[in-house]
Amino acid sequence: MEMNRSRNATRNIIFGVILKIYQLVLPFAMRTIIMYELGVKYLGLNSLFTSILQVLNLAELGVGSAMVFSMYKPIAQEDSKTICALMRLYKVYYRAIGLVVFAAGMVLLPFIPKLIAGDVPDGINIYVLYLLNLMATVFTYWLFAYKNSILQAHQRQDVVSKVTIVTDTCKYILQIGTLFAFHNYYYYVCVLLLSQIFNNILTAIVSNKLYPQYQAEGKLPKESVKEINQKIKDLFTSKLGFTIVSSADTVVISAFLGLEALAIYQNYYYIINAVMGFVAIIYSSITAGVGNSMIVYDTEKNYHDYRIFTFLACWITAFCVSCFSGLFQPFMKLWMGKDLLLPYPLVILLCVYFWVYEYIMMASVYKDAGGIWHEDRFRPLLSGITNLGLNLLIVKFLGLYGIVLSTIVSMVIISAPWITSNIFKLIFKRSAKDYIVRLGYYLLTAVIATLITNLVIGLIPGEGWVGFIVKAAVCVLISNAVIVLMLFKIPEFSDAVSLIARMFHIEKLVQRIQQK
Structure with a gap:
């Protein structure tokens, strides 16, 4: 089956641009509010935790890229059985990855203060903030992450963009409200955690509606699993270098x-x-x-x-x-x-x-x-x-x-x-x-x-x-x-x-x- 590549690309670009404008304007406003409501050091903390969690995401090993690539051929051949088996394998891998990220994050916990030169904002417990950010990352793997692969492989990232707009709207309304009402950075991060859970669940619902024929079931031949695992190994060094x-x-x-x-x-x-x-x-x-x-x-x-x-x-x-x-x-x-x-x-x-x-x-x-x-x-x-x-x-x-x-x-x-x-x-x-x-x-x-x-x-x-x-x-x-x-x-x-x-x-x- 040959994709309508131009139509799909156009649709993805249009909705992707709408999403990116949205994700530029509102985070820009959030960054400005944090700066003037809480101070410049909170901006630094936010950036630091984001980078640390990018390092922990090395556990992903490139599984997502390998799985999406492996779906191109069965989609072109309309081989639903293989696609379902790939989704099941993806599901198993991502649950294991979530555990690895959580374990690695806990090991890193005692060393967080060493990554900050100078002092931190008064009244802030960096361990609590770090754990909240860590759990937001872990939930991205545990809650239906594999459902996203079928949308990407079918070149339907416009759907992902629409879901993100909905969930981000809820997130930013709540975050802005908590900052103005309570001036509390902990509440700000808690909203981030809840919105990530909401995003994963909504993506899974939409994916099931668009592609009900694809469920995480079946088993791939050992040769296919071995080939995918080799791709993941190859992607690990790429992922490691990009993260560094x-x-x-x-x-x-x-x-x-x-x-x-x-x-x-x-x-x-x-x-x-x-x-x-x-x-x-x-x-x-x-x-x-x-x-x-x-x-x-x-x-x-x-x-x-x-x-x-x-x-x-x-x-x-x-x-x-x-x-x-x-x-x-x-x-x-x-x-x-x-x-x-x-x-x-x-x-x-x-x-x-x-x-x-x-x-x-x-x-x-x-x-x-x-x-x-x-x-x-x-x-x-x-x-x-x-x-x-x-x-x-x-x-x-x-x-x-x-x-x-x-x-x-x-x-x-x-x-x-x-x-x-x-x-x-x-x-x-x-x-x-x-x-x-x-x-x-x-x-x-x-x-x-x-x-x-x-x-x-x-x-x-x-x-x-x-x-x-x-x-x-x-x-x-x-x-x-x-x-x-x-x-x-x-x-x-x-x-x-x-x-x-x-x-x-x-x-x-x-x-x-x-x-x-």
Whole structure:
């Protein structure tokens, strides 16, 4: 069975964007309320616990990715019996993972104070807060987590987005109410725990309604289980490396520089991470479709699609970098005040980090869809170890500069070249030389668009929100104008326009514009 990939991807992207806007605005409001109602150190605590729990989630081992990948083929073949058996195996694995996360979390409990430099907010018991956050994580595995896999494999993440909007609405209403009414951070975290339980239960109900034919029953052949377990083993090193990269920076900042420095850094990273979330909607929305395409179509067709995908991703990334570099400082001054600004050179480093990170994430879509985890298993691990080692080595000398530089270096010298080589060698079976040249041109486009945009923005006077809105509008127009001027002559431009037209059903409109 061939999926309607364009329709599914479009639906997923639309609802994913709606969800991400929702998840950007309300957490932004929550972060602001915590800052002004409780103080900057609470922001640091929130970021620290999130990173610690990401480390504990290593127990997941990549089970979810392996299971979803294993469902692509039986879905294409309409093999319901195999899908049900996969769900049963997934259910068993996730219950065991929940136990492992809980046990590991309890072992880590006595060491939590060692991860915080300086003091903590008065009247706070960090052990209680940590345990509440830990249980919220554990319940994500114990309560019907396996039901989510069938939605992902069928490319119905729009359903997940709708459920999340409902549960998050309840969560944020209760959290805002408790902060204003009681000024109590414990109640805030308790609401997080309850909302996670609600989310899992509601997802399971919707999954059962859409796909009642799939229940967790049956048994896979030993050979199939062995193959899945091998995929999980391969994904573990990838998961470990990614966790080190994403969590090490936060933990090292907290341990060496303190909660206040962590909060300031996380204010910037929060915005970057929010934008990464928007881009990730595209990636996650097309991964199942790409996996289906690799089964249905030949290598040439898939390579053609990959070039278009790269073009679109690099356009989006160049636009984002231009906006970050020009708007970060005025926005942060309005949001958190001039006393909580990072130096501008550090902002530029964060822009570099964003561009490289997004390239790796884009390539990872084809790595995941193609299932080449075994060959890729040591790349994230080596990159993560390099990042952590450099963090510990230079944080005392360079502070936050050292943290960001460590991450960039580990990605540029290890992760990006490695994943590119794997994709071209194992999936496309061709040289990556021409592709790398084109990628270099996309990077040059991002640099030029950023420079010109910043020069123009620098000429615009005005402070306050009115001045910021004017600068933002100019930034959007100038950056995209420069990108179009530099890219419109390459073949991928017209192919990308045609793809977008098909996704949003505006082919005739685009054809009329092109004829004129």
